Amino acid sequence: MFPSLQDVEAGLRATGYIADSIATTTVYLAARLQKPLLLEGPAGSGKTQLAYAVADAACTTVERLQCYEGINEEKAIGRFDEPLQRLCVDLKTKSSGVDWQSLQTELHSQQFFSAGPLLRALQYEKPCVLLIDELDKVNQAFEALLLELLSVWQLSIPKLGTIKAKSIPFVVLTSNEERRIGDPLRRRSFYLRVEHPTAEREAEIVALRTPDSSREFHAGMAGLAKALRGWSLEKPPSVSEILDFAQALKVLGAERVTAEMRDILLPLLAKTEADRRKLLLRDGFASLVYDAQQYSAKTLRGGIA
Ligand SMILES: Nc1ncnc2c1ncn2[C@@H]1O[C@H](COP(=O)(O)OP(=O)(O)OP(=O)(O)O)[C@@H](O)[C@H]1O
Numbered sequence: 001m002f003p004s005l006q007d008v009e010a011g012l013r014a015t016g017y018i019a020d021s022i023a024t025t026t027v028y029l030a031a032r033l034q035k036p037l038l039l040e041g042p043a044g045s046g047k048t049q050l051a052y053a054v055a056d057a058a059c060t061t062v063e064r065l066q067c068y069e070g071i072n073e074e075k076a077i078g079r080f081d082e083p084l085q086r087l088c089v090d091l092k093t094k095s096s097g098v099d100w101q102s103l104q105t106e107l108h109s110q111q112f113f114s115a116g117p118l119l120r121a122l123q124y125e126k127p128c129v130l131l132i133d134e135l136d137k138v139n140q141a142f143e144a145l146l147l148e149l150l151s152v153w154q155l156s157i158p159k160l161g162t163i164k165a166k167s168i169p170f171v172v173l174t175s176n177e178e179r180r181i182g183d184p185l186r187r188r189s190f191y192l193r194v195e196h197p198t199a200e201r202e203a204e205i206v207a208l209r210t211p212d213s214s215r216e217f218h219a220g221m222a223g224l225a226k227a228l229r230g231w232s233l234e235k236p237p238s239v240s241e242i243l244d245f246a247q248a249l250k251v252l253g254a255e256r257v258t259a260e261m262r263d264i265l266l267p268l269l270a271k272t273e274a275d276r277r278k279l280l281l282r283d284g285f286a287s288l289v290y291d292a293q294q295y296s297a298k299t300l301r302g303g304i305a
């Protein structure tokens, strides 16, 4: 998928994904050793996006299985297309001399099977990225289903048989840790924690999204993010929220956050009543802005923005 570590680094960056060296090395090794990558970390920290960035960098497609409570094998692997099977039986029975044995075999072939993302991912000539997103939403039985796929790269489907992979996909499993992913899956995977980025990296991410703004603006957004995350909020902002916030400031024509802007900015920064109250406290917002300025100055001194 990637000839060298430098290809991963350059490829991810070219897609607009800013990863640290631990993440790029882990992606490279997972691709080389054909290991699934288990990504855990807070919401909005770039887990799902990393799978898309890897696919873009490797010029391949993403097959995405979005997990949810109650997901079943049919959704993940696929199922026989019964209306199509019925149509075929109707047509064949109209003509004389139906060979039931061969009809039965035909009806249970892949031609009549509508494949879900797990099966589709095994059928590419060139490896795709298989994103199994929010795996913590499923139960253990469903996890067990993935084990066969991730261990021997095949799927056993009743009546259809065992389908072996034409190419081994690059598998990305993501979790927000609402439920603990079991050890058997952990054992088979490389584990990467995707945390909120450092201020320097966040400034780079903001710079990619708002390239027309100044270095001070990018560092200012990163400083604000760091200050907010150090504020023990119930719901600290994610990278994606900081990007939204930066764009909102641009729309408002503001280059930086000031204490006077508190009331109009609160709906973008505090997402629960408790957090809103906290930032509304006397001097609360003003000291947040002060902290943000300190972090931002430090980021600028670091030379990256
Ligand atoms: N390292 C990064 N480089 C560039 N953009 C990033 C990065 N991290 C996050 N983002 C931005 O944040 C957005 C949200 O990221 P993403 O949806 O991948 O988060 P997530 O960890 O999957 O969140 P959730 O757990 O809520 O699904 C992305 O669309 C992207 O714009």
Ligand SMILES: [Mg+2]
Pocket (backbone or CB within 6 Å): 047, 048, 049, 133, 174
């Ligand atoms: Mg996600």
